[in-house]
Amino acid sequence: MRYLTVLVKPKEGSAFHPLGRQLAAAPSIKRRAIHHVELLADDSVLLCAEASGDLDRYKQIMTDSPHVTEYLLSGDDRWLAVSQFTPTAGTRRALELQRDSQLVIETPIYFTSDGFLKVTCLGSDETFETLLEDIKDVESITAEILEMGEYDPTESSFSRMFTVRQEEVLEVAVDLGYYTVPRQATLEDIAEVVGIAPATVGEHLRKVEARVFSEIVR
Numbered sequence: 305m306r307y308l309t310v311l312v313k314p315k316e317g318s319a320f321h322p323l324g325r326q327l328a329a330a331p332s333i334k335r336r337a338i339h340h341v342e343l344l345a346d347d348s349v350l351l352c353a354e355a356s357g358d359l360d361r362y363k364q365i366m367t368d369s370p371h372v373t374e375y376l377l378s379g380d381d382r383w384l385a386v387s388q389f390t391p392t393a394g395t396r397r398a399l400e401l402q403r404d405s406q407l408v409i410e411t412p413i414y415f416t417s418d419g420f421l422k423v424t425c426l427g428s429d430e431t432f433e434t435l436l437e438d439i440k441d442v443e444s445i446t447a448e449i450l451e452m453g454e455y456d457p458t459e460s461s462f463s464r465m466f467t468v469r470q471e472e473v474l475e476v477a478v479d480l481g482y483y484t485v486p487r488q489a490t491l492e493d494i495a496e497v498v499g500i501a502p503a504t505v506g507e508h509l510r511k512v513e514a515r516v517f518s519e520i521v522r
Contacts, residue, residue: 307410307455308432311448312421320421320445321395323371328419330365332358334472335419337412339384343399348373349391354412356382356468382468394444401442405435417475426455466512473498473508482509 319325327333333355340352355362359380366375366387375387391399402409408426416422425432432452439447466474476497481488491502491509498505 305426305455306429306432307424307426307451307453308449309422309424309451310436311416311450312423313446313448314420315444315446321371321389321392323365323369323389324419326365326369327355327362330358330361332361333365335415336382337414338421339412341399341413343391343396343403344388347391347396348388349395349399350386350388352384352386354382354384359383392444394442397442398439398445401435401438405431405438407431407435417479422450466515470508470512473500473505474512477505477509 314320319328324335327335334357335353335355337354338351339354340350342350344350359377362383362385363377366372366385369389371389373388373390375385378384406427410424410426413424414422425435427435429452436447436449439445473494476494477483477489480493480497482490482494491505495502495505
């Protein structure tokens, strides 16, 4: 089996969905991942998503949105939300393409720091080619190929190994180029973005690195 990882972006001046635009515009809310998404028989979408931050603000947006039929929440600092909502034409078409192509979508689907979606699909090269051609006809989104290769189901996922703060520090460190060669950022640069002391940044990164290295050598 082959895998294809793509970066799915809303086209300029658009968004995946008006609800997503509202959540993205709330700086106190961090959208983290989509664990399940499905186009139902009644043409609504069932979504199980993970987020963190200001839970009260999240509840307000979901309650006030005319697109949301109902939703349920579990968790506090970091929570799961199961919601049913009305899709846009572009959202509906994208989900129809996934369903009709018989691709397997690996979950969770992660949000990038820019609010894009990093999606890994499982299937054949021929199926991938058809899907990418069909995506070109969807007016609201584009797909950029990040990686393609043979799928190894034994590969580890580190996504749930870190605390919310550790993951935030790591994301900023990667974005700023702390792990590039040559290094393009310092602990002070990361600290300025995150809003904590440089020594605390170093402590978080050492803990992240220890967890990752421990997982690799097991």
